[in-house]
Amino acid sequence: MIWDDALIAKYDLSGPRYTSYPTAPQFDVNIDKVALITNMMAPSRAPLSLYFHIPFCANLCYYCACNKIVTKQYDKGSDYVELLGEEMRLRSLMLDNRREVTQLHFGGGTPTFLNTQHFRILFAHLHDNFNLQQDGRQDFSIEIDPREIDEDKLAELVSLGINRISLGVQDFDPKVQQSIHRVQSYDLVKALVNNARELGIQSINFDLIYGLPFQSVSGFKKTLDDVIRLSPDRISLFNYAHLPNRFRSQKRLPEEHLPPAKEKLAILKMSINYLLDSGYEYIGMDHFAKPQDALTKARDAGLLHRNFQGYTTHSGTDLLAFGVSGISNINGVYMQNLLELNAYKESIENGQLAIAKGYISNNDDRIRHDVIMTLLSQFQLSFDFIEKKHKIKFVEYFSDELARLEPILADNMVQYFSSQGRNGIRVTERGRLLIRCVCMVFDKHLNSAIQYSKVI
Ligand code: SF4
Known part of the structure; x- marks a missing residue:
């Protein structure tokens, strides 16, 4: 990992921590x-x-x-x-x-x-x-x-x-x-x-x-x-x-x-x-x-x-997930329990799930989930992997996102790679600390009204 003061100052952004997608x-x-x-x-x-x-x-x-x-x-x-x-x-x-x-x-x-x-x-x-x-x-x-x-x-x-x-x-x-x-x-x-x-x-x-x-x-x-x-x-x-x-x-x-x-x-x-x-x-x-x-x-x-x-x-x-505020995730279907103890207790005692809110991922969410989680955990993404799993053409599906990735590529935070017939992007050592900025390019739900934490 390379620490670059100028790059960190330039990407002084706030964004999700991506413990799930959508968040x-x-x-x-x-x-x-x-x-x-x-x-x-x-x-x-x-x-x-x-x-x-x-x-x-x-x-x-x-x-x-x-x-x-x-x-x-x-x-x-x-x-x-x-x-x-x-x-x-x-x-x-x-x-x-x-x-x-x-x-x-x-x-x-x-x-x-x-x-x-x-x-x-x-x-x-x-x-x-x-x-x-x-x-x-x-x-x-x-x-x-x-x-x-x-x-x-x-x-x-x-x-x-x-x-x-x-x-x-x-x-x-x-x-x-x-x-x-x-x-x-x-x-x-x-x-x-x-x-x-x-x-x-x-x-x-x-x-x-x-x-x-x-x-x-x-x-x-x-x-x-x-x-x-x-x-x-x-x-x-x-x-x-x-x-x-x-x-x-x-x-x-x-x-x-x-x-x-x-x-x-x-x-x-x-x-x-x-x-x-x-x-x-x-x-x-x-x-x-x-x-x-x-x-x-x-x-x-x-x-x-x-x-x-x-x-x-x-x-x-x-x-x-069990207990107040717990979030369950079954294959992209998210369910969060009630946050308040008395409300949670009342639901459970009545034999009902204590559902506060939820989300059912659509196909696009599932594709983006795999892109973002792969980048976060492996610092690289094979386009073939996403194409085979989701039956899409990566560069066509993500043409807007790849255009938005250009400044990040120009800052050498990410590079294209091609090896053994597999194409994709790799996060460089300069980009690792700022990985959330790379993921945000692929996030369709980013919302400026939400108070996210600083990426660093
Ligand atoms: S008050 Fe908050 S930080 Fe402290 S132990 Fe409880 S949950 Fe953890």
Whole structure:
């Protein structure tokens, strides 16, 4: 990857993160629910990927942009787990639930808000309703708040089948931690990492955020020193987007201490160089991984894919999401659950799916989905692949887009390639950081009224 200051300044744009295409703002609250469910029930033999949204958090992080409920009433977990069990039962009746569940992910909120008993009950519901893969190849992961877990809970999660964890680390500097209202010491994280390794967890991810109050190049470098000492298998380095009018808790951040845009860019540049020099490989967007990690191997083999959780080694799965705000995706048919807990509870208790909105992809969406997701995960696109899969002539179908790609080609962010009779485009090392700008050329739903995040 090549860092080019002039190019980054020129492409100072905002755009979607493309965890799906079309992206969530296209989902329609007035969708015909019968048509949506009928489409979701179309026969499929794809393996299943399950996502559970646990919305509760015991403490509020001021930078948060997630759908969460801040409460210290831990018993709320009991009721919620039963609702998830009922939702699983409803959903499992709508499809062939003998298909293997190869991927499972708990996100939030704070999934570890739930106690060990809650997790036992949740997994009992899972086994009652689905066929969980148990041959060691499964990818069962959970997001962990280091303040909300102990050795017993982690051991229980491992015994239930969890083999990957993702820790919300953000920054180790106590001053930064106090300003974002998330204080967790290096020693706490270190003990958790050691414990996870002793228990045989296969992959540990750290989430880091740059752009928070009091961060600087020298300060964040110290955090990276600590991170490298703990040697996580994967690192996600997210750009903090300050949108206090959209996310009220962000108003509590000391705005005057947010690093200016120039310092943020300098932190990102230093971090990328530091991680690459430390032996990590750039996977794509905000993600880095060790050379021996499954993500890196999948990238090298051209088998990397993208979904709502970021990059994944699992392709062609039908994604079922449970809990408030969860987004399901069955072959381009998207369904998002209600965001508000009481409304979700009422629907599920009445034996109905808690549908907030949805989207049924048309043929054009499916073609563009494959173009954008292939570019994002492989940094190149074979026209033949799209032509064979979708029975189109690429240069004719995308003649307008290829014309709009010309300035990007002129800036040497993308090049045409032709090898062994296959034609296509390849994202250059100069273009990798700006991959979202390349994808945006092929996005038919881009809407200037939507407040997207900065591409860098
Ligand atoms: S950042 Fe995570 S842990 Fe913090 S309030 Fe938001 S959802 Fe909860």
